[in-house]
Amino acid sequence: MNNPPQHPRKTSLDLRHRLVDGLKQGFVAETGLIAHGRGEAYDYLLGERTCVHAERAEKAASALLLSSEKPVFSVNGNVAALCPKDVIRLSKAVKALLEVNLFYRTPLRERLIARVLEDSGAELVYGLRKRHRIPGLGSQRANVDDALWDSDTVLVMLEDGDRTGALKAMGKKVIAVDLNPLSRTARTADITIVDNVVRAVPNMIVHARSMKDMSRGRLASIAARFDNRKNLKIMEGLFRKSL
Ligand code: PTJ
Numbered sequence: 001m002n003n004p005p006q007h008p009r010k011t012s013l014d015l016r017h018r019l020v021d022g023l024k025q026g027f028v029a030e031t032g033l034i035a036h037g038r039g040e041a042y043d044y045l046l047g048e049r050t051c052v053h054a055e056r057a058e059k060a061a062s063a064l065l066l067s068s069e070k071p072v073f074s075v076n077g078n079v080a081a082l083c084p085k086d087v088i089r090l091s092k093a094v095k096a097l098l099e100v101n102l103f104y105r106t107p108l109r110e111r112l113i114a115r116v117l118e119d120s121g122a123e124l125v126y127g128l129r130k131r132h133r134i135p136g137l138g139s140q141r142a143n144v145d146d147a148l149w150d151s152d153t154v155l156v157m158l159e160d161g162d163r164t165g166a167l168k169a170m171g172k173k174v175i176a177v178d179l180n181p182l183s184r185t186a187r188t189a190d191i192t193i194v195d196n197v198v199r200a201v202p203n204m205i206v207h208a209r210s211m212k213d214m215s216r217g218r219l220a221s222i223a224a225r226f227d228n229r230k231n232l233k234i235m236e237g238l239f240r241k242s243l
Contacts (some may be wrong), residue, residue, distance in 0.1 A: 012040065012048070014175050015198060022081030025093045027112035032078045035158060042179035043196050045242040050203060053234050054195035060226035061155070061175045062207035065094035067219035068153035068173070074101040075127075079157045079197060080113045081108040084120035086201040091122070093208040096155070097147040100127030105140035137166040156185065157197045164188040177201075181235040192228055194235040214243060 003013040019036050022028030037166045050058075058137045065071045073087060073096050080100075091098055100113045107128075114125040130143035143164045148154065154167055157177040164185045176189035186192040193200045211219060 018081045019078065020075060025112065027109050028077040028081050028118060029109070031104070032076075032081075035160075036078060039158070039179045039196065042194075042239070045239050046099070046179070046194075047242070048196070050195050050199045051235075051238060053065050053231055053238070054193055054200070055203065057191055057193040057226065057228075058195065058200055058203045059207045059211075059230055060223050061193055062204045063211055063214075064092065064153055064173060064175060064191060064223035065096060065155065065204075066208060066211055066214070067216045067223060068094075068151075070151045071096035071153045071155070072126075072147045072151035073098050073155045074148060074157070074159075075099065075113060075117065076102055076108060076158060077104075077113060080116045083201050084116050086198075086205065088117065088121040090201050090205045090208065093212070095204050098122055098125050098127075099145050099147040100125060101141055101144060101148060103139060103141055103210075106145070134163070134166045134170065136169060137163060138143040139163070142166070156189070157201075159185045161185065181232045181239070186232060190228060191223070192224055192232060194232070 003010050007013060018118045019028050019033055033230055055220040067102045073091055075098055079087060098117055100110050102109055110128055114128060117125050126145040126147035129145055131146060132144050132149040134144060152174060153173040155175045156164060159176060161184055164176060165188045167174050168188060175191045176185045176198045178186045179194060179196060180186060181194045
C-alpha cells in the first residue's frame with residue numbers, strides 16, 4: 001500500500017504497512033502488530049529520533065559484535081518485516097550468523113522468514129532445524145539451531161520476556177534492541193539499545209564499518225566501558241521528561 005508522500009506521518013504509516021504485508025504473507029504473528037503498537041508509543045515519546053544515549057549503546061553493541069568470536073542475530077517475524085536488508089548488511093559487517101527464532105513458532109513461519117532473509121541477501125539462515133534446547137526456558141524460543149547454541153554473543157530484537165536471562169545463564173553476551181527501557185529483556189541484557197530497530201540497525205552498520213580495523217582488545221574495551229544500567233536510567237528519565 002502506498003501512503004501519500006506528503007503525509008506528516010508517512011514513515012510511521014509505511015512501517016505499519018510492512019507489518020500488515022508480513023501478516024498477509026503469513027510470517028508476522030498477529031500479536032506482532034500489537035507489539036509494534038507498543039513500540040510506536042515509546043518511539044513517539046522519544047520524538048522518533050535516535051538520541052545520543054541510544055547512539056552510545058549502538059556503538060558499544062557494534063564493538064561487542066566485532067570483538068566476538070561467534071556472534072549471531074536472532075530474527076523474528078517483526079524484524080523480518082521491518083528491516084531485513086539492513087539486518088543482512090549488519091550481519092555481513094560484523095560477520096554474524098543469522099538464526100530464525102520465534103515465540104509463536106510454526107515451521108511455515110520459520111520457512112517464510114528464512115526466505116525473506118535469503119531474498120534480502122542472506123547466504124545461510126539457521127533455525128529451520130532445532131537441535132538444542134536452552135535450559136530453563138518454557139517457551140518455543142528455547143528450541144534453537146547450532147548458530148544460537150554455539151554463539152558467544154546474541155543480538156535480540158523486539159524480544160519478549162525471559163530468554164535473555166536464559167541466554168546469559170549459558171554464558172552468552174546479549175545485546176537487545178527494545179524501545180521499552182523497563183522490559184525484562186532491556187534490564188537483563190548486557191547492552192540495551194532503546195531505539196527503533198529500523199534506525200538502530202543502520203546506525204550499527206555505520207559504527208561497525210568505522211571500527212572494522214580496530215584490534216579485538218580495543219573493541220572489547222569500548223564495549224566493556226558501556227554501563228547498561230546507567231544508560232537505561234537516563235533513557236527512563238528521557239521518557240518521564242517527555243511525558
Ligand atoms: O515473530 P514472533 O513469533 O517471535 O513474535 C514476535 C513478537 C514481537 C510478537 C514477540 O516477541 C512479542 O510478543 O514481543 P513483546 O513481548 O510484545 O515485546 C516486544 C518489545 O519490542 C516491546 O517492549 C516493544 O516496546 C518493543 N518494540 C516494538 N516495536 C519495536 C520495538 N523495539 C524496537 N523497535 C521497534 N520497531
